[in-house]
Amino acid sequence: MFDLDLWFAEQAIAMKKLPSADSRYLFNKIHWDNNCIGILGARGVGKTTMMMQYLKSKYDGKTNALYVSVDNPRFQDLPLNEFAAEFAKNGGELLCLDEVHKYPDWSKHIKAICDTRPDLKVVFSGSSLLQMNMQDADLSRRAAFYHLDGLSFREYLNLAYGMQLGIYSLEDLLKNHIDIAGDVISKFPKVLKVFSEYLSYGYYPFFLNDKPTYHMKLSNTIREVLETDMGFVCDIKYAKIHQIKKLLYMLATTPPYELKKTGLSEVTGIDRVTMNEYLIYLREAGLVNLVKPAGRGDGAVRKSEKLLMNNSNLLFAISSKPDIGTVREVFFVNQLNNYYRMQDNFLPVSLECAKSGDYTADGITFEIGGKDKGFKQIKDIENAYVAAADLEIGYGNKIPLWLFGMMY
Numbered sequence: 001m002f003d004l005d006l007w008f009a010e011q012a013i014a015m016k017k018l019p020s021a022d023s024r025y026l027f028n029k030i031h032w033d034n035n036c037i038g039i040l041g042a043r044g045v046g047k048t049t050m051m052m053q054y055l056k057s058k059y060d061g062k063t064n065a066l067y068v069s070v071d072n073p074r075f076q077d078l079p080l081n082e083f084a085a086e087f088a089k090n091g092g093e094l095l096c097l098d099e100v101h102k103y104p105d106w107s108k109h110i111k112a113i114c115d116t117r118p119d120l121k122v123v124f125s126g127s128s129l130l131q132m133n134m135q136d137a138d139l140s141r142r143a144a145f146y147h148l149d150g151l152s153f154r155e156y157l158n159l160a161y162g163m164q165l166g167i168y169s170l171e172d173l174l175k176n177h178i179d180i181a182g183d184v185i186s187k188f189p190k191v192l193k194v195f196s197e198y199l200s201y202g203y204y205p206f207f208l209n210d211k212p213t214y215h216m217k218l219s220n221t222i223r224e225v226l227e228t229d230m231g232f233v234c235d236i237k238y239a240k241i242h243q244i245k246k247l248l249y250m251l252a253t254t255p256p257y258e259l260k261k262t263g264l265s266e267v268t269g270i271d272r273v274t275m276n277e278y279l280i281y282l283r284e285a286g287l288v289n290l291v292k293p294a295g296r297g298d299g300a301v302r303k304s305e306k307l308l309m310n311n312s313n314l315l316f317a318i319s320s321k322p323d324i325g326t327v328r329e330v331f332f333v334n335q336l337n338n339y340y341r342m343q344d345n346f347l348p349v350s351l352e353c354a355k356s357g358d359y360t361a362d363g364i365t366f367e368i369g370g371k372d373k374g375f376k377q378i379k380d381i382e383n384a385y386v387a388a389a390d391l392e393i394g395y396g397n398k399i400p401l402w403l404f405g406m407m408y
Contacts, residue, residue: 002086004066011067018052019208021159025167025342025408026050026148032058034144036114039125041148042286042310043229044204044221047125050148051096054123058094065094071102080109081116088120101126101233107139114142127225128284129233149338150286150311153195153405156202163188168406170339173399174364174385181393181400192392195402199327203313203334218317222248225285234281243268244278251288252309252318255326259307279307286310289333294352294360306353308333328368328389329358332404336361339407356381368401 024046030037032054039047052067059065066087070080080103084095095113100106106126113122128147139145157163165187168180185191201207201214204221226244230236236244246268251259265272282288291306308326309315311334315322336351340361354360357367357378365384367377371391375398378384388394389401 002083004063004087004090007066007068008063010072014067015052015056018056019049019205021205021208023053024050024148025152025155026146027053029342030054030146031144035118035121036110036139036143037121037123038130038139038143038145039123039148040128040130040145041125042128042150043225044206044218045148045150045286046205047148048098049205051098051123051125055094055096064091065096066092067096067098069098070106071099075103080106081112084109084113084117084120084122088117092120094121094123097122097124099126100124101130101229106130111139111142114139127229127233128286129229129281131284147341149341149408150203150313150334151198151205152335152338152408153198153202153402154408156198156405157188157191157194159205159208160197160202161188161194165406167408168403170336170361170364170407173403173407177394177399177403180406181403184403184406185392191402192390195405198405199312199331200316201313203311215317218313222287222314222317225287229285230281236281243270244282247275247278248282248287249318251307252315252322255323256306256308256329283310287314289330289337291333291351291353291359294354310334324389325369328387328401332366332368332387332401333359335404335407342408357384373398 027050039051041047055065055067087095100110103109110122110124113120151159154165154167157165165184173180188194201211204218206217207214226241227238230244231238231241247264247270250264250267261272261275264270265275268275270278279288279290283290287310289308289310291308293305308330312327312330315327315330333351336359340350350361352360354365357365359366359368363383365378365381367373367375367384367386369386369388371388373386373388375384375386378386384397386398387401387404388398391398391400394400
C-alpha cells in the first residue's frame with residue numbers, strides 16, 4: 001500500500017488533466033509558507049486545481065511532493081498519518097491531500113502529521129462542511145484555513161474570453177462606476193450578452209470542460225453534496241435526503257419574497273427546528289445563502305431571514321426557467337457575500353436585508369431591479385444605490401448589476 005511509485009503514476013495522470021488557465025483570486029492571498037494549509041469550499045469551485053497548481057509551480061517533476069485524493073479506495077485500510085510518515089521517510093517535503101472530509105477522523109490524522117512530522121508540509125482541501133466537524137481535533141493553532149468561492153463574473157471573463165481584467169473594490173465601484181464600466185466595455189463590448197452566459201453557467205470552473213453538459217454535471221454535483229457530503233459529515237440518514245431535495249427545489253423555484261418557513265415546513269414535511277438545522281447545513285455546503293434582517297442579532301437562523309440559492313447557476317440547474325428577479329438578487333447577494341469573505345476569510349459577511357430597499361452593507365443601501373428601476377423605494381435614504389440589470393453603463397447612483405461581479 002506504501003508503493004509510492006503507484007501514487008506518483010496517478011499524480012502524473014492527474015497533472016496532465018490540470019487546466020492551463022490562470023490561478024484563481026485566492027492563490028496569491030494564501031501564505032504558502034505555512035506548514036499546514038486547509039483550502040475549504042463548496043464542491044466544484046476549483047480547490048483541487050488550486051492545490052495542484054501550487055504543487056506544479058513549486059515542485060514540478062520532483063519526487064519530494066505528492067498529490068493524493070483521500071477518497072481513493074486504497075485509503076480504506078491505509079492510516080493517513082502512517083502514509084504521510086512513510087512519504088516523509090522517503091524524502092517527501094509536500095503532501096497535498098484532496099477530499100479529506102471523506103476520511104474518518106481526518107482532523108486527528110492531520111494533527112498527528114503536523115505534530116510528528118514538522119519537516120513535512122501538508123496542504124489539504126475539503127468541503128466547507130468541514131467547519132462544522134472541527135471539534136474532532138484542534139487544528140486552529142496548526143493549520144491556516146482559507147475559503148475558496150466560485151468564479152466571479154470578472155474571473156469568468158478572464159477564463160472564458162482571455163481577458164486580463166483587474167479587481168475593483170466596492171468603494172471603487174460606487175465612486176467611479178461610470179469610468180470603470182466604460183473601460184471594461186471598451187475592451188469587451190459584448191459584456192451584457194456574456195453576463196447572461198455567466199448567470200447560467202459561469203460560476204463553477206468546470207464549464208471550461210463542456211458547456212452543453214454543464215447543468216447536468218452541476219445537478220450531479222448537487223446530488224453528491226446532499227447524498228454523500230451531508231450524509232457523511234452531518235450524519236443525515238438517506239431517507240431524510242429526499243426531504244432536503246424537496247426543500248432545495250422549493251428554494252430554487254419560489255421567489256424569495258414568497259418563501260415562508262411555515263409553508264416550506266408543510267410542503268417538505270420538515271419540522272421548523274430541523275429545517276433551521278438543514279438550512280445551516282445547506283449554507284455551509286455552498287448551496288444556499290441566508291440573509292438576516294438589518295439590526296437583528298447574530299443567531300444562526302431567524303424567522304424572517306431571506307432564503308436564497310447560493311448562486312444563479314444553481315437556479316438554472318434545478319429550474320429550466322428561473323424567475324429573473326430571483327436570478328438578479330441571487331447574483332448580487334452571492335458576489336457581495338464572496339467579496340466580504342475575501343476581505344476577512346471566514347468572518348461573517350456584512351450584507352443584510354434592508355428595512356427600505358433590498359439590501360444593506362456597511363451603511364450602504366441597495367435596490368435590485370431592471371434597467372428601468374427607479375429610486376422610489378430608496379429616495380429618502382442617504383448613501384443608496386440601484387443595481388440595475390440590462391444596463392451597460394450607469395449614471396448617478398444607478399450602477400449596472402454586472403459590475404458587482406468585478407470585485408474579486
